[in-house]
Every structure is written in structure tokens, then in C-alpha cells.
Amino acid sequence: MAKILIFPSNSLILSDLVARFGHEPLTLMRVIRKKITEVGIDSPPINVTPEDPKKGLKYAAVDVPSGVRGRMALLDPLIEEAEAAIIVHEADYSFGCMGCARTNELVKYIVRNKDIPRLELVYPTNDDEARVFVRKIRDFCESLTHKAEVIA
Amino acid sequence: MASDEITKMVVLAESSPILPSELALRAYELSTDAVVKETCYGLIVTGSEQAVNETIEELRKLDPSGIFVKDRGFPPGDSRRCRAVRGGGPRPGFHQLEKESAILPSISYGLETIEDPLDVKQQKKRDKLKIDRFIEIIEEQSKEDVNG
Numbered sequence: 001m002a003k004i005l006i007f008p009s010n011s012l013i014l015s016d017l018v019a020r021f022g023h024e025p026l027t028l029m030r031v032i033r034k035k036i037t038e039v040g041i042d043s044p045p046i047n048v049t050p051e052d053p054k055k056g057l058k059y060a061a062v063d064v065p066s067g068v069r070g071r072m073a074l075l076d077p078l079i080e081e082a083e084a085a086i087i088v089h090e091a092d093y094s095f096g097c098m099g100c101a102r103t104n105e106l107v108k109y110i111v112r113n114k115d116i117p118r119l120e121l122v123y124p125t126n127d128d129e130a131r132v133f134v135r136k137i138r139d140f141c142e143s144l145t146h147k148a149e150v151i152a
Numbered sequence: 153m154a155s156d157e158i159t160k161m162v163v164l165a166e167s168s169p170i171l172p173s174e175l176a177l178r179a180y181e182l183s184t185d186a187v188v189k190e191t192c193y194g195l196i197v198t199g200s201e202q203a204v205n206e207t208i209e210e211l212r213k214l215d216p217s218g219i220f221v222k223d224r225g226f227p228p229g230d231s232r233r234c235r236a237v238r239g240g241g242p243r244p245g246f247h248q249l250e251k252e253s254a255i256l257p258s259i260s261y262g263l264e265t266i267e268d269p270l271d272v273k274q275q276k277k278r279d280k281l282k283i284d285r286f287i288e289i290i291e292e293q294s295k296e297d298v299n300g
Binding site for chain 1: 220230247262
């Protein structure tokens with residue numbers, strides 16, 4: 001079972017399909033859960049620990065808007081753990097402020113530079129595109145399973 | 153909430169014949185330790201990881217290609233997310249769910265037909281228009297215009 005970074009990282013469809021095809025989706029919701037349930041961490045918005053800015057600074061300089069660094073602090077554990085990635089473009093709901101837009105660009109850039117298997121797709125808009133979409137994700141997940149078996 | 157508890161959202165595709173109330177009834181029948189909340193899109197299931205996963209595994213059997221599951225960070229009714237406490241308005245995450253729900257029937261269809269070969273006719277439709285055919289269309293159209 002490989003840990004697959006999905007982008008958009010809160011996608012219902014991607015997390016479901018990855019889990020359905022036998023792998024572990026790395027989603028933002030797990031990071032959020034940790035942030036709000038771990039003992040010793042306060043409730044939002046004062047749950048920023050001293051470690052978070054350091055994580056953000058790994059990816060972006062200090063003069064980059066704090067929104068980008070804050071978001072990168074949440075996404076850091078996902079990027080670190082990722083053994084493969086599925087990136088979906090043209091997701092309407094990932095549209096947002098400049099902090100969101102730049103973070104989205106930065107995450108895609110970091111994943112592309114990481115030496116991991118990667119699948120890039122576009123969100124389907126009809127049944128035929130959805131069939132191809134599902135099939136490509138299935139084939140990608142199966143290729144990861146075969147790869148893991150060969151290494152073992 | 154204990155930190156070992158997890159929460160998952162069960163979302164029904166519009167094309168699914170199952171109703172959220174049927175899902176909730178089935179979840180109660182299972183009598184696991186998971187707590188279930190019925191919503192307009194499906195269910196929120198919360199509890200220990202084992203109980204939640206067992207419940208979802210059984211629920212999926214009702215409609216394997218029409219039931220979708222994802223993690224949720226906040227437990228149900230959490231005051232930091234609950235609209236009753238925050239003064240109304242869409243719950244954070246609602247717009248994402250709304251957008252993705254719209255294409256769930258297509259994804260569901262994709263899962264149902266995953267083993268079927270892709271339709272050759274549909275693939276042909278997407279091919280670019282051949283230049284010969286394009287010239288024919290222009291000639292036909294110009295003849296019609298002259299006659300008309």
C-alpha cells in the first residue's frame with residue numbers, strides 16, 4: 001500500500017478512489033484532525049505551534065505572504081510522506097484568494113520536482129470523461145501495487 | 153473527543169437509489185460503537201477507527217459504486233464548524249462538497265463500467281474533422297446558399 005498525495009488535498013472523489021483501489025490517500029483532513037484533537041494544542045485560530053512557521057519556511061522565503069507559508073505548514077507532512085501523487089487540474093472549488101492560488105502552484109511545483117510517480121488529470125465534466133478519469137486512476141494505482149511487489 | 157476517534161463522511165451520488173435515511177437505518181442495525189448523524193448528502197460517522205471502518209464497509213455494500221467516503225477533520229456538531237453557533241451561512245467545506253457531488257453520478261457510472269471497453273463510436277466522435285470532409289461541407293453549404 002502506497003501513500004498517495006492527492007491534489008486538491010481535500011477531494012472526496014480522489015480520496016475515495018485511491019482508498020477504493022487499495023492505497024492510502026494523504027488528505028488535508030487528517031492534518032486538520034490532528035490539529036484540533038491533539039492534547040496540548042489550542043483551538044483555532046491560536047493553534048499555531050512554534051514548529052509551524054519553520055515548516056512553512058522550508059518551502060517559501062520569509063517575504064512570501066504568510067498565508068502561503070501557513071498553508072504549506074499544513075501540507076508539509078503530506079508532501080514529506082508522499083510516495084506517489086495524483087494531481088487534478090481545473091478544480092473549481094480550489095479557486096480562492098492569492099494565498100490559495102500561490103500555494104496551489106507551489107504544491108504542484110514541489111510534487112513535480114519530487115522523484116515520485118505522478119499522475120496529472122483534468123476534472124471530468126461528463127460520463128465519458130469520467131470513465132477515462134476513473135480508469136486512469138485505477139491503472140495508476142495498480143502500477144504502484146505491482147511496483148511495490150517487485151521491490152519486496 | 154478522544155484523539156483516537158475519527159470522523160468520516162459518507163456521500164451518496166445523486167444517481168444512487170439509496171436514501172440517506174436508509175443508510176442511517178442500516179448503520180443503526182449494525183450496532184457498532186460508531187455514532188451516526190444523518191445529513192442531506194448521506195451520513196457522518198464518528199467513533200474509533202475500527203468501528204467507523206466496519207460501519208462504512210457494510211454501508212458500501214448497499215451500493216458499491218454510488219457511495220463515496222472521505223475523512224473529515226472536525227467531529228459532527230463541533231462548535232467551530234456548526235452553523236447554529238457561527239450564525240448561519242454555508243459550512244466551511246460545503247462548496248467543495250457541492251461541486252464534487254455534481255459529478256458523482258458520472259464517477260459512479262465510470263466505476264460501474266470500468267471493465268467495459270471504451271466505446272469506439274465515442275472515441276471516433278472526438279477525432280478531428282478531416283480536411284476532405286471540411287471541404288465537402290463548405291461546398292454543400294455554398295451550393296445551398298446559391299440555390300436558396
